[in-house]
Amino acid sequence: xxxxxxxxxxxxxxxxxxxxxxxxxxxxxxxxxxxxxxxxxxxxxxxxxxxxxxxxxxxxxxxxxxxxxxxxxxxxxxxxxxxxxxxxxxxxxxxxxxxxxxxxxxxxxxxxxxxxxxxxxxxxxxxxxxxxxxxxxxxxxxxxxxxxxxxxxxxxxxxxxxxxxxxxxxxxxxxxxxxxxxxx
Numbered sequence: 001x002x003x004x005x006x007x008x009x010x011x012x013x014x015x016x017x018x019x020x021x022x023x024x025x026x027x028x029x030x031x032x033x034x035x036x037x038x039x040x041x042x043x044x045x046x047x048x049x050x051x052x053x054x055x056x057x058x059x060x061x062x063x064x065x066x067x068x069x070x071x072x073x074x075x076x077x078x079x080x081x082x083x084x085x086x087x088x089x090x091x092x093x094x095x096x097x098x099x100x101x102x103x104x105x106x107x108x109x110x111x112x113x114x115x116x117x118x119x120x121x122x123x124x125x126x127x128x129x130x131x132x133x134x135x136x137x138x139x140x141x142x143x144x145x146x147x148x149x150x151x152x153x154x155x156x157x158x159x160x161x162x163x164x165x166x167x168x169x170x171x172x173x174x175x176x177x178x179x180x181x182x183x184x
Contacts, residue, residue, distance in 0.1 A: 089130025
């Protein structure tokens with residue numbers, strides 16, 4: 001029942017009500033992302049906050065629906081904490097990520113838009129511990145988020161959003177992003 005309600009709401013948002021057709025348009029967005037990772041492992045809660053640079057390339061299908069491709073690369077690593085204590089000589093880093101999303105959205109005011117994202121993403125990350133070496137792993141999962149865009153001009157916008165990039169096998173990665181988007 002909940003899936004049907006969610007699907008109906010997304011369809012209504014995507015189709016809009018009374019909005020005229022918009023010309024299909026290509027756009028891009030570049031954002032700085034402050035991530036939060038969390039993993040439960042053998043009774044320990046491991047956390048880290050590496051930063052990343054994220055790019056979306058999107059195509060507007062209707063006034064309220066776009067499709068987007070995600071590309072992400074790590075900017076800086078962060079130390080790993082275990083149950084709140086920093087592990088000396090440790091680091092976690094986002095190597096890269098890709099994803100594909102549907103992006104429903106709607107104007108709240110003349111210059112303000114609210115939007116959501118839902119899709120799939122695949123990320124690769126590396127964790128290192130002094131004396132133990134490093135290990136890389138890749139995972140794919142459902143990904144989603146929501147945000148606000150402020151239109152600076154007809155071709156530029158400032159965006160802020162929160163996204164959950166991965167959630168699988170006790171591992172979760174999410175992030176808050178601040179970006180700048182341009183219509184081509």
